[in-house]
Amino acid sequence: MLIHLQRWLPLLGIDTTTLEDIREAGEIIAPHIDAVMDIVYGTISETPETARVFTAPGQMARARAAQTRHWLTYILTGDFNESYAEATLAIGRIHFAHKVDLVPYMGSYSVALEAVNAIIGRAIPDDAVRRHRCERAIYKAIFLDMGLSTYVYYDTEVSLVQELSNELNASLARAGEYRDNETGKHIVRMSRMCGVLAEAIGRDADWVRMLVMASPLHDVGKIGIPDKILLKPGRLTDEEMAVMRDHPAIGGAIIPDHSAQVILMAKRISLTHHERWDGDGYPAGLAGEAIPLEGRIAAICDVFDALVSHRPYKKPWPVEDAAGYLRDNAGKHFDPALVEAFLEHLPRMIRIQTEYADEA
Numbered sequence: 001m002l003i004h005l006q007r008w009l010p011l012l013g014i015d016t017t018t019l020e021d022i023r024e025a026g027e028i029i030a031p032h033i034d035a036v037m038d039i040v041y042g043t044i045s046e047t048p049e050t051a052r053v054f055t056a057p058g059q060m061a062r063a064r065a066a067q068t069r070h071w072l073t074y075i076l077t078g079d080f081n082e083s084y085a086e087a088t089l090a091i092g093r094i095h096f097a098h099k100v101d102l103v104p105y106m107g108s109y110s111v112a113l114e115a116v117n118a119i120i121g122r123a124i125p126d127d128a129v130r131r132h133r134c135e136r137a138i139y140k141a142i143f144l145d146m147g148l149s150t151y152v153y154y155d156t157e158v159s160l161v162q163e164l165s166n167e168l169n170a171s172l173a174r175a176g177e178y179r180d181n182e183t184g185k186h187i188v189r190m191s192r193m194c195g196v197l198a199e200a201i202g203r204d205a206d207w208v209r210m211l212v213m214a215s216p217l218h219d220v221g222k223i224g225i226p227d228k229i230l231l232k233p234g235r236l237t238d239e240e241m242a243v244m245r246d247h248p249a250i251g252g253a254i255i256p257d258h259s260a261q262v263i264l265m266a267k268r269i270s271l272t273h274h275e276r277w278d279g280d281g282y283p284a285g286l287a288g289e290a291i292p293l294e295g296r297i298a299a300i301c302d303v304f305d306a307l308v309s310h311r312p313y314k315k316p317w318p319v320e321d322a323a324g325y326l327r328d329n330a331g332k333h334f335d336p337a338l339v340e341a342f343l344e345h346l347p348r349m350i351r352i353q354t355e356y357a358d359e360a
Ligand SMILES: [Fe+2]
Pocket: 218, 219, 247, 273, 274
């Protein structure tokens, strides 16, 4: 994760003058840092939620030493540089790993603020202007540190949830693939080609990432197709084909109803990856741009990968033949502009084929 310090500093009004004031206040506070830490860690050991975190021998002392170092090196010097960002990142992650309750943790900043305030008050009893300047500056430094550590804490938590949902998504896609003739790598190749094609037509990075995540679910509806049809080596009869053609709708039903953009996209892809540009596809017979872009992209990458792959009923086609097929079907099966972009980036597509080739 990136902390983007350069965004935080102006937000808190920390300019060069403030940094000078922070240093001035820091010089007053630094000699008393032990007294500040006495108060902070005294409160921590008296608060049950935080006290239970520091049960291992020496753990509290180590945390206190690390925090003292952090204050002396950064908070009291105003050196909010890259190594400060890294140190704050590490501190936030340690707190997360130890399941430190954030509320008392934030409370310890308030205690520190009060202690620091008292030190400044004692050091500058007669010059109210200078005193306020120092207090104001050190408040900002402490606010910055508190804000960043909360941010890191939550970001770590959100990343874990994100990872989990990616994993669940991938396992649902694999479940769909598991019963099919295709190997697991089809969805990897297909989704990566979708990503390249989306990037090629200028979609932004978030959309591309979402498509790479959502497209592996295109055939999840095949879970609902009986084996005797799904795994039949020969051509399907008309009735069997009709059953097979239910898989987009089954996929649409399996993918949960959730407002997350990636889930909505996965649903749209499942429902529309067999639509055709000329309107002869299924299930809805949509045509042209009425087919969502992600469905049109998925259709090209899905078919291309199927053509160049080995399947029980066919040998892999040479790349030139598969490219020719796309070209011949531009404006019929496929969106012609997307076919053009795909063929322009054919070397990247071939690289994906090699990198994620099926084991022989
Ligand atoms: Fe499909």
